[in-house]
Amino acid sequence: MTNRFAVVLAAGKGTRMKSKLYKVLHPVCGKPMVQHVVDQLNTLELDQIITIVGHGAETVQDQLGDQTAYVVQEEQLGTGHAVRMADSYLEGKPGTTVVVCGDTPLLTSDTLNELMEQHESVQAKVTVLTTDITDPTGYGRVIRDGQGHVEKIVEEKDASSDEKSVKEINTGTYCFDNELLFESLKQVSNDNSQGEYYLPDVLEIAKNQGEKVAAFKTPNDEETIGVNDRVALANAERLLRDRINKEHMRAGVTIVDPQQTYIGPDVSIEADVIIEPGSVIKGETTIGADTVIGPHTELKDCQIGERTLIKQSVVTESHVGSDVQIGPFAHIRPDSYIQDEVKIGNFVEVKKTNMAKGSKASHLSYLGDAKLGKDVNVGCGVITVNYDGRKKHKTIIEDGAFIGCNANLIAPVRIEEGAYVAAGSTITKDVPEKALSIARSRQENKEGYVERLNKRS
Ligand code: UD1
Numbered sequence: 001m002t003n004r005f006a007v008v009l010a011a012g013k014g015t016r017m018k019s020k021l022y023k024v025l026h027p028v029c030g031k032p033m034v035q036h037v038v039d040q041l042n043t044l045e046l047d048q049i050i051t052i053v054g055h056g057a058e059t060v061q062d063q064l065g066d067q068t069a070y071v072v073q074e075e076q077l078g079t080g081h082a083v084r085m086a087d088s089y090l091e092g093k094p095g096t097t098v099v100v101c102g103d104t105p106l107l108t109s110d111t112l113n114e115l116m117e118q119h120e121s122v123q124a125k126v127t128v129l130t131t132d133i134t135d136p137t138g139y140g141r142v143i144r145d146g147q148g149h150v151e152k153i154v155e156e157k158d159a160s161s162d163e164k165s166v167k168e169i170n171t172g173t174y175c176f177d178n179e180l181l182f183e184s185l186k187q188v189s190n191d192n193s194q195g196e197y198y199l200p201d202v203l204e205i206a207k208n209q210g211e212k213v214a215a216f217k218t219p220n221d222e223e224t225i226g227v228n229d230r231v232a233l234a235n236a237e238r239l240l241r242d243r244i245n246k247e248h249m250r251a252g253v254t255i256v257d258p259q260q261t262y263i264g265p266d267v268s269i270e271a272d273v274i275i276e277p278g279s280v281i282k283g284e285t286t287i288g289a290d291t292v293i294g295p296h297t298e299l300k301d302c303q304i305g306e307r308t309l310i311k312q313s314v315v316t317e318s319h320v321g322s323d324v325q326i327g328p329f330a331h332i333r334p335d336s337y338i339q340d341e342v343k344i345g346n347f348v349e350v351k352k353t354n355m356a357k358g359s360k361a362s363h364l365s366y367l368g369d370a371k372l373g374k375d376v377n378v379g380c381g382v383i384t385v386n387y388d389g390r391k392k393h394k395t396i397i398e399d400g401a402f403i404g405c406n407a408n409l410i411a412p413v414r415i416e417e418g419a420y421v422a423a424g425s426t427i428t429k430d431v432p433e434k435a436l437s438i439a440r441s442r443q444e445n446k447e448g449y450v451e452r453l454n455k456r457s
């Protein structure tokens, strides 16, 4: 089999984004653009991926880690110059090289596969991925000769008015014969209106040498969006959101209002889940069958079981079991483990806490660094006092314990199995099994007090 390589262009600062953040790190549906591109490339079983990064773009390397090799392009002298930077890895090697821009987050591996297959089957030396769009402003135009063969690509800024009227654009994605690519790049000049070394000039150079230059026109024009500014960013976000939501709906998920539902690309949802409007589901979240999310719920990196209900709440990096009810207005913070049949009601905050099956905290509580057994009842306003100003301490509440309203449990402390804590108690010592602990001052009623007070004045 032929060697297959990919070069990802990600060195441009993205002046038009007007941002501190490198352009390709701007997220679309919660994932940086360049990560979308590399994720698609990763499914293609390539021999090597090389990312061209700009000077000081460690952030891009931090994002992609060891998924690719890196070459630094110190000065951004154009896309042709950028690809040339990869010569230390690729020059002279036989094979096919795919070049993609880090700012095309909607490009799919299916389209890349089709592009490579056509390229290899017609034995072209260069194949450019093109598409027809109604408003081609800003893109390079594909110029064809009388027989419809690709002649060259002309950038908007160098195009004549005739050329500008062409609707077929260069998507910025290509397949090259690898050896020819690096030979031709040496001949690319910067004699154009932007003074840049244009990668698309390789087409004309190859053509003039009598090599076969082809185009693969995809009907999926939305895939080819190159994000250069924040208007395009929002557009890409909308299109990707739409694509993701439709995939889930086709797989049996009800999304009540897809325009107001934001699901990340790495979320997996089983059939018969209902997503109510205003919900944001991010990261590597999984949701089991018959669960209802929302309205207005945010989930990030969570595993949610079946038949669970989470409304108007925020759940982050936590596990939630089946038949659980959360919300409205609950906040489940990282490292929480909410087991089956648990109920967490309004204004309850849970952090780094394990609640075993059937436990309940229905109103206004803070449970932090705690471990609750089965069927524990946490009354309204209970607080685990986990922080002494320096360190966090654990609260352990064993099976079947009953914690009365407004109790403070000063950690470290253990409430043993079946014990009761009286409402309003401040518990500083362990409570033994099945005991009742009352830790509050006794009530004293002063009979006739108000009458006496009134007489005095
Ligand atoms: C480029 C194409 C254009 C095509 C469009 C598709 C050229 C000359 N033009 O234009 O024909 O229609 O993409 O979206 O290639 N980059 C570097 N180093 C550089 C310059 C750019 O790494 O020196 C990277 C950028 O980070 C970006 C990509 O290359 O990811 C494309 O660069 P950009 O400036 O966005 O090119 P366009 O003007 O959009």
Ligand code: CA
Binding pocket: 101, 103, 226, 227, 228
């Ligand atoms: Ca671009």
